[in-house]
Amino acid sequence: MDNRRMCPNCRAFITSSDRTCPYCGVQLGTRAVDRRQPGEILGGLIPQAHFTTVLILLINLGLFIATEIWGRSVDFSAVLVSFGAKWGPAIYQEHQWWRLVTAGFLHGGWIHIGMNSWVLYDLGAQTENVYGTPRFLVIYLVGTVAGFYLSLLVSPLSMSIGASAGLTGLIGAMIAFGFVNRHTSMGRAVREFYVRWVVYILAIGFIGGFGTDNWAHIGGLAGGFVIGYLAGTPRASSDPRESMWKMLGWASVAVVALCFVMVYLTFIPPDQLR
Numbered sequence: 001m002d003n004r005r006m007c008p009n010c011r012a013f014i015t016s017s018d019r020t021c022p023y024c025g026v027q028l029g030t031r032a033v034d035r036r037q038p039g040e041i042l043g044g045l046i047p048q049a050h051f052t053t054v055l056i057l058l059i060n061l062g063l064f065i066a067t068e069i070w071g072r073s074v075d076f077s078a079v080l081v082s083f084g085a086k087w088g089p090a091i092y093q094e095h096q097w098w099r100l101v102t103a104g105f106l107h108g109g110w111i112h113i114g115m116n117s118w119v120l121y122d123l124g125a126q127t128e129n130v131y132g133t134p135r136f137l138v139i140y141l142v143g144t145v146a147g148f149y150l151s152l153l154v155s156p157l158s159m160s161i162g163a164s165a166g167l168t169g170l171i172g173a174m175i176a177f178g179f180v181n182r183h184t185s186m187g188r189a190v191r192e193f194y195v196r197w198v199v200y201i202l203a204i205g206f207i208g209g210f211g212t213d214n215w216a217h218i219g220g221l222a223g224g225f226v227i228g229y230l231a232g233t234p235r236a237s238s239d240p241r242e243s244m245w246k247m248l249g250w251a252s253v254a255v256v257a258l259c260f261v262m263v264y265l266t267f268i269p270p271d272q273l274r
Contacts, residue, residue, distance in 0.1 A: 052133055053124030056105075056140070057117050060163060064107050070270065078270035080106055080161055084263045086148045086216075088156030096266065098259035100152070104144035106161040108211070116163040127170040130177055132234040134249025136170075139227045141252040143169010146223025147216035160213045164201075165220035171197050172224030173231075180229065 063083065071079045081087050084102030091099055107113035128136040147165025151158070171194050178191025198221060205214030235242060 050121060050125045052128055052136060053120055056124065056163075057120060060105050060107065060113060060117065063105055064113050067106065074270045076108075077159060080108065080159065082268055082270045084259070086151060086160040088152055088158075091152060092156065094266075096262070098262040100145045100148040101141070101256055101259040102263055103148050103161050104163055104166050107163070108161055112162060116167065119167055120163060123167060123170050123174075127173060130233060131173060131228070131231065132245070134245040135173075135227075135231045135234070137249040137252040138231070138245070139169050139173045139224050140166045141255060142227050143167075143172065143220040143224040147213075147218075147220030150219030150222075151213050151216040154215045155213075158213070160216055162213070162216070164212070165216040168198075168201065168217045168220035169224030169227075171201075172221040172226075173228030175221075176225045176228030177233070180232070 067076070067079050067083055081090065083106055084099050085106055086099050086103040090096045107116065124136070124140075127139065131139065144163075144166040147168065148160060151160050151165075174194045175191055175198070178187045178189075178194065181187025182191060201217055202214060205212040205217060231245065234245075
């Protein structure tokens with residue numbers, strides 16, 4: 001098992017057993033994920049390293065069940081539009097830009113949500129471990145918005161949904177981590193691993209027949225890379241930048257919540273859509 005981690009002060013790679021950084025001399029504690037007690041998270045029901053990821057998965061699952069139930073009696077595409085799918089006419093004509101966020105929490109079938117959930121469960125924990133929760137939340141939100149915005153520009157008349165825009169945002173951030181640390185063996189390994197992911201994802205999208213939105217993937221990848229490159233990894237908690245990222249993380253949560261409030265306020269039953 002790899003026991004390497006990053007010093008929050010100088011960003012050098014050290015081991016999890018180090019209590020003082022051998023490079024900069026700063027005193028180190030245990031990682032936040034190791035300090036949590038299982039009882040703090042539903043009696044240990046949710047693994048600590050997956051906590052934020054599981055919350056996103058639960059939101060996705062709840063919305064998926066709601067759309068599946070409603071879709072039994074009306075056209076499923078209309079249900080997705082009512083629940084906040086990316087849909088150019090509604091965005092341009094009704095100025096419903098919040099759809100660039102809400103579309104990332106909707107899915108079009110059991111295979112769709114199953115595949116995205118499987119990837120998010122592993123990838124989310126890895127990204128959060130590297131970047132910390134606040135940066136993770138910002139990366140996921142920006143990747144989602146950037147992905148669906150590029151999709152909107154290229155194919156405004158095509159409906160698009162799915163967590164994959166946010167997922168490719170996380171992949172972009174991990175590639176940025178590998179790029180920044182390209183002179184280390186760990187950085188090179190991370191970069192090469194996630195670049196292969198990108199090749200597979202884009203190849204599947206370009207082959208076609210799977211209903212994938214490659215423009216959302218490309219936009220999410222670019223957005224995640226930029227944020228990951230600019231954000232860097234967590235530093236000492238006394239660093240003013242950490243306070244800024246905490247505020248941005250909470251702002252990301254607030255933006256998502258506000259977007260779903262807009263879904264509620266502008267909701268039109270699917271059978272009434274024209």
